[in-house]
Amino acid sequence: MADRSTIEWTEATWNPTTGCDRISKGCDNCYALVLAKRLKAMGSPKYQNDGDPRTSGPGFGLTVHRQTLGLPYTWKAPRTVFVNSMSDLFHARVPISYIKDIFDVMRETPQHTYQILTKRSRRMRNLGDQLDWPQNVWMGVTVESAEFNSRIKDLRDTPAHVRFLSCEPLLGPLGTIDLEGIGWVIAGGESGKGHRPIDERWVTDLRDQCVDAKVPFFFKQWGGVTPKSGGRVLQGRTWDEYPDVKPRVAV
Structure with missing residues (x-):
């Protein structure tokens, strides 16, 4: 869980x-919750802490792993790193002191590009001026429907070098959004058991707004039973755009 990734927009x-x-409703079919349950059953030591069954699940209790802090120092070749693919760095129970420790590691490994994604945009914004944001940190928020467009404003108030939106799983139209200060938009449909359908109009409207605002757009997947069930072609082509600050590519 701490090395190569199959997620299309990271390494x-x-x-x-x-x-x-x-x-929020974007969490209802969380892939990480399902995976944590499986890893707990397999005996993985990082996933033995159960969460509240009302909001979490087996193996998915919020847990700090200080022993993994030094891992990025061991990666010699530059790589693009999704931070906390199995958690949320701005969860209320992650101590600010520990968040600062993580930022220290990212600052001290400038050969890597770090991508952080949160649904807890209010805490992210409130802690923003207490963190030293290095240029190799990209900060993003999940916006799954128009109900959560306020997360975009919270992100804009964050002093990150690159700010991005993850509109995945896209569960409804976002309407007209303000892309000022946003450097990248990812969109995609939901996958897995009980996946909810995505409407092509929601995607094309978002893409067109990105094109008009000259914001790079990345379409990850249509979704389905598996992430690759529906492919990722949108109106005859794939969309694999990245911010002008290109992520470091592993060699």
Whole structure:
């Protein structure tokens, strides 16, 4: 869980914390919650802490893993790293002191590009001026429907070098959004058991807004039973755009 990744827009994952709790409808079919249950059953030591069954699940209790802090120092070749693919760095139970420790590691490994994604945009914004943001940190928020467009404003108020939106799983139209200060948009449909359908119009409207605003757009998947069930072609082509600050590519 801490090396190469199959996620299309990153290269590796690093989980200095694991576990989370549902806070919005985008969490209902969380892939990480399902995976944590499987890893617990397999005996993985990082996933033995159970979460509240009302909001979390087996193996998915919020857990700090200080022993993994030094992992990025061992990666010699530059890579793009998704931080906390199995958690949320800005979860209320992650101490600010530990978040600062994680930022220290990212600052001290400038050969890597780090991508952080949160649904807890309010805490991210409130802690923003207490963190020293290195240029190799990209900060993103999940926006699964128009109900959560306020997360975009919270992100804009964050002093990150690159700010991005992950509109996955896209569960409804976002309407007209303000892309000022946003450097990248990812969109995709939901996958897995009980996946909810995505409407092509929601995607094309978002793509067109990105094109008009000259914001790079990345379409990850249509979704389905598996992530690759529906492919990722949108109106005859794939969309694999990245910010002008290109992520470091592993060699």
